[in-house]
Amino acid sequence: MNASGAVAAAVVPAAGRGERLGPGAPKALRELGGVPLLVHAVRALARSRAVGLVVVAAPADGVAEVVALLDSHGLDDKDIRVVAGGATRQESVRLGLAAIPEEVGIVLVHDAARPLVPVEVVDAVAAAVRAGCGAVVPAVPLADTVKRVEPNPGGPEPVVDTPERATLRAVQTPQGFDRATLVEVHAKALAEETAGGVAAPPVTDDAGLVERYGGTVVVVPGHEEAFKVTRPLDLVLAEAVLARRRAADAY
Numbered sequence: 001m002n003a004s005g006a007v008a009a010a011v012v013p014a015a016g017r018g019e020r021l022g023p024g025a026p027k028a029l030r031e032l033g034g035v036p037l038l039v040h041a042v043r044a045l046a047r048s049r050a051v052g053l054v055v056v057a058a059p060a061d062g063v064a065e066v067v068a069l070l071d072s073h074g075l076d077d078k079d080i081r082v083v084a085g086g087a088t089r090q091e092s093v094r095l096g097l098a099a100i101p102e103e104v105g106i107v108l109v110h111d112a113a114r115p116l117v118p119v120e121v122v123d124a125v126a127a128a129v130r131a132g133c134g135a136v137v138p139a140v141p142l143a144d145t146v147k148r149v150e151p152n153p154g155g156p157e158p159v160v161d162t163p164e165r166a167t168l169r170a171v172q173t174p175q176g177f178d179r180a181t182l183v184e185v186h187a188k189a190l191a192e193e194t195a196g197g198v199a200a201p202p203v204t205d206d207a208g209l210v211e212r213y214g215g216t217v218v219v220v221p222g223h224e225e226a227f228k229v230t231r232p233l234d235l236v237l238a239e240a241v242l243a244r245r246r247a248a249d250a251y
């Protein structure tokens with residue numbers, strides 16, 4: 001715990017291109033209501049009293065730009081550090097993690113691409129880790145039925161099976177971890193990558209690494225407004241949510 005009473009640090013992977021969003025600046029720097037997605041995401045974390053430090057993994061060629069951006073949005077009074085991110089989300093998180101002091105016991109990992117996560121979700125994830133869960137993910141039930149298929153891009157895809165929807169969750173961020181656990185699984189994954197041979201593909205979330213090495217992950221309730229801005233329609237929805245919050249003076 002630091003002097004402010006905060007118990008956790010947060011890593012914000014923000015080094016992605018945003019290919020699915022279409023041409024333009026790197027996704028984290030694209031604007032929502034006139035403010036970059038990254039700034040929204042960092043503000044959301046900074047609102048939580050559980051979070052005492054935020055480490056942003058920026059595009060490798062954009063570190064100075066991101067530092068200036070955060071300063072220009074009034075975030076220069078927070079403990080925020082910016083490091084160069086990597087070629088994959090997994091690598092960006094690992095590089096951000098390396099900048100967190102060893103005495104920090106709890107680490108949250110939050111996508112820059114989830115600008116509207118409510119502070120209650122951040123607090124709930126941090127509280128669950130503090131209560132002893134080593135790896136915690138916020139998630140929501142699915143609205144759609146999901147089918148597993150044999151991928152056949154551009155053609156009909158045979159259905160393999162239909163997982164029971166009631167047992168499925170759509171996973172969000174921030175994901176929360178006991179720091180030592182997260183450092184250990186990232187180190188193991190890196191060692192496997194650099195050892196040669198057939199490395200496992202990068203995971204799409206950090207909890208996936210904990211699962212890969214046999215750890216336990218638990219789910220806590222997420223929030224429908226914590227959705228990820230991935231495709232153009234997500235930005236339209238995010239603008240509507242933000243406008244509603246601003247009209248209600250809730251932002």
Ligand SMILES: Nc1ccn([C@@H]2O[C@H](COP(=O)(O)OP(=O)(O)OP(=O)(O)O)[C@@H](O)[C@H]2O)c(=O)n1
Pocket residue numbers: 012013014015016017018019020021027028057085086087088089090092093111112113114228229230
């Ligand atoms: N090399 C990478 C790739 C992704 N991310 C971050 O991981 C989060 C979730 O990734 P995603 O939404 O897939 O972002 P992009 O990789 O930018 O999207 P796309 O796959 O459409 O290019 C984002 O905040 C993104 O900036 C990162 O830090 N480093």
Ligand SMILES: C[C@](O)(CO)[C@H](O)COP(=O)(O)O
Pocket residue numbers: 089111170171172173204205206228230
């Ligand atoms: C971490 C994540 O947001 C959880 O849903 C998601 O897996 C990121 O995936 P992406 O393909 O990097 O957007």
